[in-house]
Amino acid sequence: MIDQIHSNLFKPFFNLVGVKGKIMGIAIILILLLASLLILESEDIFTQVLRHEVEKQGISLAQYIAVRSEDFLLTNNLFGLHQLIKDVMNNNQELAYILIFNSQGELVSDTFGRKIPKELIDFNQNFNQISSNQDYSSKTFRNEGGIIHDIAVPIWQGRYGIVRLGVTEVYIDQALTKLKYLLWFSTVLISFLGIAIAYFLANLINKPLSELVTATGKVGSGKLDYRVSLDWAEDELGKLGQAFNNMTAKLQRTAIERRKLWKELQKKEERRQYLLNKVIMAQEEERKRIARELHDETSQALTSLNLALANLENTDEQKKFNERIKMMKKTIAKVLDEINLLARQLRPSILDDLGLAAAVENYIKESSKYWNEDVGLHINGLIDTTLAKEVEITVYRIIQEALTNALRYAEADNISVIINNREGNLLVIIEDDGCGFDLDEVMNSDRTQEHLGLLGMQERADLLGGELTIETGEGNGTTVYVNIPVNDTSIIEEEFDD
Ligand SMILES: Nc1ncnc2c1ncn2[C@@H]1O[C@H](COP(=O)(O)OP(=O)(O)OP(=O)(O)O)[C@@H](O)[C@H]1O
Ligand SMILES: [Mg+2]
Known part of the structure; x- marks a missing residue:
């Protein structure tokens, strides 16, 4: 039942291509599946590792700014503070923004100029809050530029305020795109290599198979002396070739034997027929001989006996009578001898x-x-x-x-x-x-x-x-x-x- 479902389901696909096509198809499908799985998996792992790295980099930058901004905040040097974050921004292109809040939670310096996105300030109230005993706090959000990691670090345990900066994932995306290109390029390269190897292997398998198909056709059409030459193959196909040759050799031997037996049988039958004819002819000859003998010898002797008996009726003289009786006795003895001889010849009594x-x-x-x-x-x-x-x-x-x-x-x-x-x-x-x-x-x-x-x-x-x-x-x-x-x-x- 299951076999039937399978065969009905796969039959149209199965018969689409030959063995060569199937082997190459399997190789291509396997390579593509493996490559896609590899690309998806590595994209995921890479993203996680890079995100972690981005976060770590963001934290160390924020901590650097926090340490450097202590003096500026203490002396209320807002210009120096601004200069500091501007320098950091210029040197780290992955940074989206830097915000510095004083201990009262007021924004004292930022990299946005006058146009501070309102949601970032609002965030400060309910997004990425940090307490004084925390080293840092990291939250992510998405804006039109992609994912941003917002990292908050306290300045001197929060007594002077908080540094917050946003790190974009733009480099992650670039690295991932590069990686994807590299992987797809490798996949295409490996696919070509795989197809070439599969083509070579398929040829290796297909050659003996085609030879076996040809040989089966030849043997089927009566060419029993046809043999496959697969001596070079030592695998299952080689063994199949060997078994095929053994089978055809046996078939050939049987066919030769059968032909010989048939000829012998025919000859025997001919001889039997001849023997039978000869027996019939011999029988006829024998009958002819018996008939001739009975007619020529016995019946003539009996006719003469009959005549002698008729003569006997008219014989009055005793002497003549006795002579005739004597002659008749002789004739009867002769007839008896002849009949005995005939019987002995027919079968040794x-x-x-x-x-x-x-x-x-x-x-x-x-x-x-x-x-x-x-x-x-x-x-x-x-x-x-x-x-x-x-x-x-x-x-x-x-x-x-x-x-x-x-x-x-x-x-x-x-x-x-x-x-x-x-x-x-x-x-x-x-x-x-x-x-x-x-x-x-x-x-x-x-x-x-x-x-x-x-x-x-x-x-x-x-x-x-x-x-x-x-x-x-x-x-x-x-x-x-x-x-x-x-x-x-x-x-x-x-x-x-x-
Ligand atoms: N004992 C024997 N020694 C030598 N040759 C023999 C002997 N028996 C048979 N042969 C040979 O084998 C032949 C075949 O014998 P077979 O008895 O079959 O036929 P045939 O005697 O020639 O004829 P048929 O027996 O039909 O009258 C003979 O012609 C004879 O040459
Ligand atoms: Mg004889």
Whole structure:
């Protein structure tokens, strides 16, 4: 609420000038305020001190006249008395008048000539009275010439009369005017100096601020490599510049990382799309092959069986009958063999019937025979364990792919497969000591679309929440590590029903 009032109240002023203007404005206002306060204060103090001095001077002059006039009064030498006060008047220009009263209170001598201002005489009756035990009495009054200090001093303790004189403040006014001129002149001088210093300081502050404003604009428009150069400043602005640079560096790093991730994601998505297409195409091919096989082989065999059965109806002769039955049995056996082969090709039934260990063992036996190369196999912890079907098929397909790669490309002396099931974790290692390969190059090359084996292994492991790592390098052999959690069997089975 208060903040709102403040902002509404000061907003128009605040936005009148920039930071530079504000700093200079503050400096000028402060200097003027200080100068005015100083001038007013010193005028007051000076007036008091000078008034005191004027009064003191008046008293000593009055006392001097009192002492000097004793003899003149005693001898009633009015001429001498007059001469005395005339001399004093001439020598002290600050004196407005001198009056000498005798002991009866009659004015015996004055500096006015005949024109004695009546109020001064009247004053004597009710203004600045003095008793005999007082050294002096001082009163002030104002006339058209300014303030007058009327000072009364007794002559020989009042027995001969009283001296009264008026001291003007004309010198005080002159001194004060001089002082004021001097102070204002100094103020103007200091103001110029202050403005120059404020201008320099404002520039010093404004420069980094403008730089920061420019930098913010650049970074805002996407130039994340823009940096401010405020190394020379070690104050808060310098720290702000440093923090700004750190922030933009972080932003830049994040942006680069994001771009890299985005590219990787795009590439992965492309590969996934390709894989999916390939899977669909492979499925279609497989169906075509099955259809062809069923049509060409099985249905032809069944048609011939049908014909043979029709012929059988017309066969009366026992010998011919038996021969035809024998031929039909042969055809049925052939059809059965073909259907069995088809089923085995579609899915290794051994995997369903005897489990992962037996299926892998069988596959390695067949592959070793085909490639004419020995492959070592170590299986641990699979006896008395039933793995989920999706785990079995995934591991089987990964071993199939990794082993085919090793046999096809590695030119290795030793190839081995290790399966270790421990504490809810299935670890599979397919290792060879062959030529190895540059993994990054293969994974990032544009031709990855032609090599989908490694990617397929990765995808399969990912789908089961597992992890697949490949350690290889040219001349270093290849090791594929697959880690699959086997406790969780909640994976959708359909996906793996291949
Ligand atoms: N064990 C290995 N030893 C040496 N090179 C290998 C090994 N495994 C893979 N490679 C290299 O990595 C490449 C990619 O393998 P990947 O299995 O992804 O594709 P592919 O076998 O060429 O094709 P696909 O598996 O899709 O039929 C291979 O072409 C081969 O050069
Ligand atoms: Mg391959």
